[in-house]
Amino acid sequence: SFSHCLFFCVALLLGCPAIHPRCRWGAAPYQGRPTPLQLPLGFLYVHHTYVPAPPCTDFARCAANMRSMQRYHQDTRGWEDIGYSFVVGSDGYVYEGRGWHWVGAHTLGHNSRGFGVAIVGNYTAALPTEAALRTVRDTLPTCAVRAGFLRPDYALLGHRQLVRTDCPGDALFHLLRTWPHFTAVSLRSLPYHGPPPLSLHKCHKVPVPCL
Numbered sequence: 001s002f003s004h005c006l007f008f009c010v011a012l013l014l015g016c017p018a019i020h021p022r023c024r025w026g027a028a029p030y031q032g033r034p035t036p037l038q039l040p041l042g043f044l045y046v047h048h049t050y051v052p053a054p055p056c057t058d059f060a061r062c063a064a065n066m067r068s069m070q071r072y073h074q075d076t077r078g079w080e081d082i083g084y085s086f087v088v089g090s091d092g093y094v095y096e097g098r099g100w101h102w103v104g105a106h107t108l109g110h111n112s113r114g115f116g117v118a119i120v121g122n123y124t125a126a127l128p129t130e131a132a133l134r135t136v137r138d139t140l141p142t143c144a145v146r147a148g149f150l151r152p153d154y155a156l157l158g159h160r161q162l163v164r165t166d167c168p169g170d171a172l173f174h175l176l177r178t179w180p181h182f183t184a185v186s187l188r189s190l191p192y193h194g195p196p197p198l199s200l201h202k203c204h205k206v207p208v209p210c211l
C-alpha cells in the first residue's frame with residue numbers, strides 16, 4: 001500500500017534496517033481493535049522465540065516462522081495478533097509484528113511501556129548471528145530514536161527482568177548485560193501491573209515494500 005511504501009522510504013532515509021512489512025510475510029489480519037501506543041516509549045525488551053528453536057537464515061524460513069508464531073498466538077493463546085512488536089531473523093532482517101504504533105503482547109504487565117523485539121531461535125546456550133545482534137543492539141533502536149518512536153535514553157531489558165521466565169535465554173541475556181542502554185532492574189524493584197506470572201516460558205508462548 002502507499003502508506004507502507006511511504007513508511008518504508010522514510011525509514012530508509014532515517015537509516016533504518018529493512019523491515020519486512022506484515023503483508024510481505026503473509027500475516028493474517030489483526031483480530032479485534034489494536035490499542036495505540038503513546039510514543040515515544042522508554043523501553044526495549046529483548047526476547048528469544050525459544051520455539052521455533054532453530055535460527056531462521058533466509059526470508060522463506062523467517063516468514064514461515066512468523067506465520068506459525070502468529071497462528072499460535074492467535075489460535076492457541078487467544079491473542080489478537082502475534083505478540084511481538086518486531087522479530088529479527090538471523091538474516092539480520094526485521095519482520096514487522098505489531099509494529100511501532102500498537103500495543104503488543106510480549107512482556108506481561110509492561111506492554112504499553114516498551115517495544116518487544118524477539119530474535120528467532122533458542123539462545124539458552126548459543127548466541128544469535130552477529131547480523132541479528134547488530135540489528136537489535138544498533139540499527140533498530142537507532143532508527144527508532146531518530147524517528148521519534150523510542151526515547152534517546154531508552155532502557156534495554158531482557159524479558160526475564162520483568163516476568164518470571166528464562167527468556168531471552170542465558171547466553172543472550174549475559175551478552176545483553178554488556179550492551180549500551182542495558183539497565184539493571186529486578187522483578188522486585190519495578191511496579192508490577194499485571195496478574196501474577198504463571199509460567200517459566202512466557203517467551204515460548206510464544207527490504208521490500210508491498211506494492
Ligand SMILES: *[C@@H]1O[C@H](CO)[C@@H](O)[C@H](O)[C@H]1NC(C)=O
Binds near residue numbers: 050051053123124
Ligand atoms: C534450548 O536449548 C537448551 C540448551 O541447549 C536445550 O536444553 C533446550 O532443550 C532447547 N529447547 C528447545 C525448545 O529447543
